[in-house]
Amino acid sequence: MRTYQLQPARSGTMWWWLLGATAVALFIPIIISAFLPAVTYEDEQVTLGYDEWEITLGQRCPWVESTMDDAWDCPGVTIMGRQTETTDDPEHALFRVARDATYAAWDPSSTLVEDGPGRLLINPEYPEVAMSFQGSGATSGEQMFVVLMGTPSSMAETADEVWQAYGLGPLDEEIYAEIREGAGQDHFDLRDFLPADILEV
Amino acid sequence: MSRGFRWTLGFCVGVGAVVPLAVIVLSAVFSPAGVAVGVVLGAVYTALIIWLLRLLPIWPRGISAWWVVMCLGWGSGTSMVAAFLTAGPLIHIVEYVGWTEALASWAGAYPEEIIKTAGVGVVLFSFRRLTRPWHGLATGALIGLGFEVIENISYGATLAPSHLESDVLGALEIWVLRLSAGPILHIGWTALAGWGLGLALFAAGRSPSWRVTTALGWFMVAFVLHFGWNYVSDNDAITIATFFVVAAVFYPTLIVVTVRAVRQARADRSYVYTEYPITSVKQLPVVSIMPGDGAVDKSGHPVIQPGTRHRS
Numbered sequence: 001m002r003t004y005q006l007q008p009a010r011s012g013t014m015w016w017w018l019l020g021a022t023a024v025a026l027f028i029p030i031i032i033s034a035f036l037p038a039v040t041y042e043d044e045q046v047t048l049g050y051d052e053w054e055i056t057l058g059q060r061c062p063w064v065e066s067t068m069d070d071a072w073d074c075p076g077v078t079i080m081g082r083q084t085e086t087t088d089d090p091e092h093a094l095f096r097v098a099r100d101a102t103y104a105a106w107d108p109s110s111t112l113v114e115d116g117p118g119r120l121l122i123n124p125e126y127p128e129v130a131m132s133f134q135g136s137g138a139t140s141g142e143q144m145f146v147v148l149m150g151t152p153s154s155m156a157e158t159a160d161e162v163w164q165a166y167g168l169g170p171l172d173e174e175i176y177a178e179i180r181e182g183a184g185q186d187h188f189d190l191r192d193f194l195p196a197d198i199l200e201v
Numbered sequence: 202m203s204r205g206f207r208w209t210l211g212f213c214v215g216v217g218a219v220v221p222l223a224v225i226v227l228s229a230v231f232s233p234a235g236v237a238v239g240v241v242l243g244a245v246y247t248a249l250i251i252w253l254l255r256l257l258p259i260w261p262r263g264i265s266a267w268w269v270v271m272c273l274g275w276g277s278g279t280s281m282v283a284a285f286l287t288a289g290p291l292i293h294i295v296e297y298v299g300w301t302e303a304l305a306s307w308a309g310a311y312p313e314e315i316i317k318t319a320g321v322g323v324v325l326f327s328f329r330r331l332t333r334p335w336h337g338l339a340t341g342a343l344i345g346l347g348f349e350v351i352e353n354i355s356y357g358a359t360l361a362p363s364h365l366e367s368d369v370l371g372a373l374e375i376w377v378l379r380l381s382a383g384p385i386l387h388i389g390w391t392a393l394a395g396w397g398l399g400l401a402l403f404a405a406g407r408s409p410s411w412r413v414t415t416a417l418g419w420f421m422v423a424f425v426l427h428f429g430w431n432y433v434s435d436n437d438a439i440t441i442a443t444f445f446v447v448a449a450v451f452y453p454t455l456i457v458v459t460v461r462a463v464r465q466a467r468a469d470r471s472y473v474y475t476e477y478p479i480t481s482v483k484q485l486p487v488v489s490i491m492p493g494d495g496a497v498d499k500s501g502h503p504v505i506q507p508g509t510r511h512r513s
Contacts, residue, residue, distance in 0.1 A: 004471065005405040006332050007325070011203040014326065019209065022319040026287050026312060033290030036297050065301065084365065093365040100362040103231045 046072045048081035048146060048162070052138040055165045057158070076154030082145045090132055090143060094119050098130035101147040113175050118168045120159065122179055129155050129179055133166045156180040206326035213323070214271055217278025221351050224281075228358035235361030238372035239354035246353075246380075247273070250346050250388065258466035259335035259459075261328075268328050272340055275320035276347025276391070283316035284309075302434050310427035313348065314390065318420050320344045321395040325402060333469065335462035337399020338392050345391030352387070353379050383448070386430065389455040394423040396458050426451045 008014065041062030048055050061074035072079040080101060087093045091112070099106055104126040113120040117134040128149050135142035146162050148155045156179040160171040171179075229236040251269065254260055261268070288308040295307050321341045325331045331340065356379065357372040364371025397419020401412040429447040434440045 002405045002471070004333055004403050004469070007203075007329075007402065011206060011326050014322075015203065015205045015209070018319060018322045022315060025315050026283055029287050029290040029294055029311070033293045036293060039293065039296040065304075087365045089366075096362060096365055103362065 041073070046074065046079060048079070048165075049083045049144050053083060053135060053142060053144060055162075057161055057165060059158075074150075074154070074158070077148050077150030077158050079158060080147045080149075082147075084143055084145070086134060086141055086143045090134060091119065093143070094121055094130055094132040094145065097132070097145045098123060098128060098147060101130070101149065102126050102128050104128065111175070111178060113172070115168055118163065118166060120163070120171075120175065122175075127152065127155065129159050131159065131162060152180050203326045206323050210271055210275070210323050210327045213279040213320075214274035217280070217282050218274060220278045220281040220285075221354075224351060224355050224358075228355060232358045232361045232368045232372070234368035235358035235372040236354065238361070238369055238376065239357040242357075242376050243350040243354050247346060247350055250342070250385075254339060254342060257339075257459075257463055259339045259462050261330050261333075261336050261339065264328065264330050268324070268331075268340075269343060271327070272320075272324055272343030273347035273350075275324065276317065276344040276349075276387075277351035278347075279320060280313060280316045280344070280348050281351060284312045287312035303428070303432055305431040305433060306428040309431045310424050313387075314394065314420065314424045314427055317341070317344050317348060317387070317391045318394040318398065318423070321391065321398050325398065332403055333466065334396060334399035334403050335466050337395035337397070337402070338458065338462050339395075341391035341393070341395020341398075342388050344395070345385075345387035345389065348391070349385070349387035383430065385455075386427075386451075389451060390423040390427050393426075393455060393458060394420045396462065397422075422454070 041064060043060040044063055046057040046059045046061055048057070057079075059072075059074050061072045061079075064071055064073045070080075082097065094112075095106055098121050102123070104123065107124055110124055111122040117136065119132045121130045123129070126149075128147065130148075131146045133144045133146075135144070144166070148158050148162075150158075156171075156176050159179055160176060163169075163171050225236055225240065228239075291308045291311055292304060295301065295304050318341075321337055321344060324340045324344070325337060331337075353376060357375040360375050361368040361371035364374060397416050400419075401407075401416035404412075404415075407415075426447055429443050430451075432440065432443050434443070
């Protein structure tokens, strides 16, 4: 008795079954999704960090999980937090966290503010502000990174709130103004290259 | 071998080839070092797995190198296209339903296992020498290898910048994590699905319902294992338990199936191939192929040399 058989001589039916079933299976979710309304997320109190170092901001925004980055999606600003162990070079780490959030190249001459355990970085190329805080006492050996992306005014307000939440005073007025007016000013914008009459339509 | 399947395979792999190229080029813009690490490690990993597979008798004898190229192309390109197209809508549906713990399970397992298994079917029908169940296993392993490598390159390069010291360390960390905490996952899942498809197509004397049940059953094994592996519960204990249960089922199953396939391949005396096309009756051997009879290759398959005659 034979154990194995060769491929069927005529495979046209098999072709339709295999590829048809595959196409149907893959397109079903696309079709179902097209008929579903957009998902809305409930607002929650914005919190950053965990354990001894959890802080709460005044805003209530939806927490949006994605496959790559989870973030608070607040009006005008997206807030990402990341708590890690301290590293040998906190300044280098801050530049890397800031780059990781946007993949935007960083100008080494970007404004970097240092105030005790806090550092703040303003990206001139992209609307982004990154901050880091070194822990002490119960949080010794830990560091916290906060990255903001959004409109300059919202970033300035949120940066000031975060800065104070981590025990530092209000942001220096010059820094606040620089974020409000300067962050992302060199960001590529297609509108800069289009004729004005097109933009007015 | 089917011309329709072969055209389909060429078209899908040709179109899908854009994906691995795009992944590498786009990732290189963000993290050249991360991509460099991924390409080098990916090449070494690919060569190592192919070398290991070639040592086993499940490797189809006399198969063209195009088989390897097409399997890797389907895994790294065609499968990725389908995954990109379907993952977004699946995430939308799962979020809408509110089952966010299974977000990665549906977005990953559903499109990926379907398109990889379909690839095994298309490849099996495209090459004349693929005629045994274990050829489905080997084809699945290669398609899974293509998928796994391009996924690792992509994750390695994309997540490399998140390392606080350097992109090279970041990419290495991702590769080590993915290869140590769950090695050969895609290779194994698609191999199991391919084994089922191979049985369904090449086992003799079976009913149509047995073939359909076998193919779908092994596909479901791959799907459920992938689904479970990607499941992230709000309860860490459940996530860790799921992780161990899946590993405890997956690796032994893969080992048992591979051992069975190897034994069946070694025992198969009906698999004959000639070194050259036979063009004259003088080359036709008068041969009765019995275990231990005539010339055999390293795996025990009878090998008929042209111009020679074997008599029982």
